[in-house]
Amino acid sequence: MSLKTKFGGKFTDIYLDTLRKEIAKTPPPKEVDIREVKGSPGFGIRVRKTGVITFFYMYHFGGKRRMLILGSYNDPRSKVTLSEARQKYNDAIAQVGAGVDPMAKPTTSATDLTVDKVAAEFLEKYSQVYYSPRWHQTVSGVLKNYVLPKLGGRPIKSISRRDIIPILESLLVTKPGQARNTHKALSMMLWFAEDREYIPSNPHTKMTRTLPNLSVPEGKDRFLDDQEIVKVWRRIDRGPGEDSTKRALKFILVTGQRPEEVSSMHRKEINGRWWTIPWSRIKTENKKTLRRKPQDHRVYLSDLAMSLLGDGTEYIFPSFEVKDGEDGLVRRERGPVSRNSLSQRVARGYRCERRKGQVVWFEYYGRPTWTPHDLRRSAKSGMSRINIPKDWSKKVLNHKDSRIDGTYDLHDYDDQKQEALTRWSAHLESLLNLKKPEQPE
The missing domain is CATH 1.10.150.130 (Tyrosine recombinase, N-terminal domain)
Incomplete structure (x- = not known):
């Protein structure tokens, strides 16, 4: 479906639902206004690049053009139905006809x-x-x-x-x-x-x-050095917790990506050795004040990263939520592991059974307080420690360039990201004695 600025008839729920599904697959590169032509002057929808469909009423009052937002068709925060939007539109037309601006602020004492x-x-x-x-x-x-x-x-x-x-x-x-x-x-x-x-x-x-x-949140300068990485990795293996949670924590360290981006990773985002994080899931690309087209981020998957993907066909790091069904049976509903689950797993650490039945809990896996996000910082610091160029690790972590560099340097840096993540994974494999024997040619 191509987005047109004019619509031949009246909007219907069938049309809007079809449009919603289409832009969910392929969001428009920029905001597009679509107007009804017959019977409803000024009534239309704005399709935003985020995929949100918003009803509006465009009118003139006091010699100026005004736009009244009537609600969104597919945004839960301000969701309205087509009939509700039409009622708001009709009310606004009546106000304009009576000489009242629908957007005028009510006087409040x-x-x-x-x-x-x-x-x-x-x-x-x-x-x-x-x-x-x-x-x-x-x-x-x-x-x-x-x-x-x-x-x-x-x-x-x-x-x-x-x-x-x-x-x-x-x-x-x-x-x-x-x-x-x-x-x-x-x-x-x-x-x-x-x-x-x-x-x-x-x-x-x-x-x-x-x-x-x-003023300053705790832990902003916290990272794990090589010795701590070895201890934490092994204690994650020996400690309690779901397999998907353990793999997700390790994957953050291996790839250097944000915990919230890793936790919601889906199989459809992987193509061969590359993981493409859609811009809609990237913190820095979701700012409503962004003054450029939002961009996806590509991450190279090293051998170590590939070994952590598991065999799931949907979410890479799934979780299971227990719910009561209508028939009284308990069902397990699949979804991605939550960002908070990763933090809770780290804070709880692991238990160690010692002699004479003594059980000891090591919070944060026996290390000074740290968070899943500190694994991302550990990856960046580790890459610098093994002399990976800063520009390369910066691209791996998807840190944005200055305004001038971002405008003129349009290179994708895929080769450099692949080299950086390959060398970082090799360093981790050596630390953890995970390095595989050389394969015969």
Whole structure:
């Protein structure tokens, strides 16, 4: 199906569902607007390069052209049906006919502007629009779980540092990661309120001076050296846990890719010795402020990497979720291992049975605290340690070039990535005594 800017008749659910399936396979390289021609002036859909189909109403008011977003057809965060979009469209036409701009902001008194109302506006108009889906979900979650239960009904103008600090202090003790996420979300929400003159100033500024632990997450300089790699690898083998979780942890170290990209790896992404990570699963390619066409990332699979793939025909690192069926039977539903499962496996470590029945648990496999993402950093540091050029390892990890280099250097670096990952795998095989005997010619 080719995307056209005009549609010969009225939209139907059959047409939209067919379009949804088509763009799921082949997303458009740029945003495309499709208009209805008959009977519904200004009514249309925008097909975004992310694959989201959004209903809109294009109209003129006060001599200016306006676009009113009516909701999305296939985005769970703002999903509407075709009939619901038409009703919103008809309501908007009636408002324009009555001399009312559908996009005009309702007048709200200062006493009506509570924290929960500002948070809802911030999530809809800023977070959902400019953040990646994953970070938007995080921002929405921390506001709803940690901020709104305590401050939601309060007027936004009454919020001070004395209200914010106890929330962050409490989280730093029990959930330091969520404390930092809450700090970032609150800072942006209150900046949003200040920018729209809902509050005279942002009370959240310079909060890291009051609470220094908010500034730098722990473990940002953590990596495993050669000695630690040997110990961790062997203890992963001997320790408990699902085979897919163990293989995923090793695969992060061998390839240097992000844990979330590895955990959702699918057999259809592999072609021979190359794994192509689609841009829709890459953190840096999913930014809504990206000013270029998003790009897939190709990863060479060395012998060691190939040995970790297993024999699954779908997800490379599967997990099994137990659910109760309608008939009362317990079923196991297949899906990819979660990113959190990898972190939990590392934190729990492994158990060692000693003499006299003594059982000892070694958290983090008996090493100082580390995370699955530190395996990626270990790969980068290890490549530098064995003199692999930085430009090569940078391409392996999919770290982006500067704006100028990214514009003018369009080489794919496949040969260099293959050489880097082959040499890194050979180094790991030598460390771990995994090197296979030479095959006869």
